[in-house]
Amino acid sequence: MLSRQFPYVTFILCISTFIVSLAVNDTISGTLAGQIKVPELEPYGGYTLEHLLNFELWRLLVSQFIHVKQFHMFYNVLSLFVLGCLLETRMSRFVFVSIWFLAGSAGTFVSTFTVPAPWNLGTGGSQGILALAAAGVVLYASGQLRTKITAFVLGWVIFPAFVLDIIYAENHLPKPGHIVSFALGLLIALFYVRKSVTR
Structure with missing residues (x-):
C-alpha cells in the first residue's frame, strides 16, 4: 500500500534536478551557486531548434x-x-510524467524563439512545473482533488510565476513558453479526467 502512495517519479525528478543543476553550475563556475550565463549551458543540455534538427533529443x-x-x-x-x-x-x-515531459518540453522549445541568440537556449524546469500545476487546476475544478491544501499549493506555484513574468518582461505579459506549457497541461489533464469519468 505504501509503495502505491509514495511519489517515486516526483522524488526522482527532484533529485535529478537538484544534482544535475548544481553539478553543472559547479563545473562552469567552480562553485555550486556561482554566477553563470545562459550560453554556457549549451554543452550541458541547453538547446535551440538547430540542436533538435541534429537529433540531439537528449537535450529535451x-x-x-x-x-x-x-x-x-x-x-x-x-x-x-x-x-x-x-x-x-x-x-x-x-500521466504525471507525460505532462511534465511533453508539456514542459513544448514550453521550453517555444521559449527559444522569444529571445535573441545566444541567450535563446531552452533551459529550466518552470515550464514542466506549470504544466503540472495546470493539471492540478483541472483535478481541483473537477472535484477529484478539491482540498484547501491543493488550492494553496496551486496558488503558491502559479501566482508567482505569472506575476514575475508580468513585472519583469519587457512587454509585461506572461512568457509564451509558460503559457504553452500551462495550456498543454490543462488539455492533457482534461483528456485524462474525461477518460477516467467514462470508464
Missing part, C-alpha cells in the same frame, strides 16, 4: 534539469515536490 530531458540561477532551481524543486505529492499517485505516474 536534460534541459529541464539545468538552471541559470540556483535559487530559482531550489524554488522549482520545492514546487515540483509539493505538486508531485498531491498529483502523482492521484492521476497515475505515467
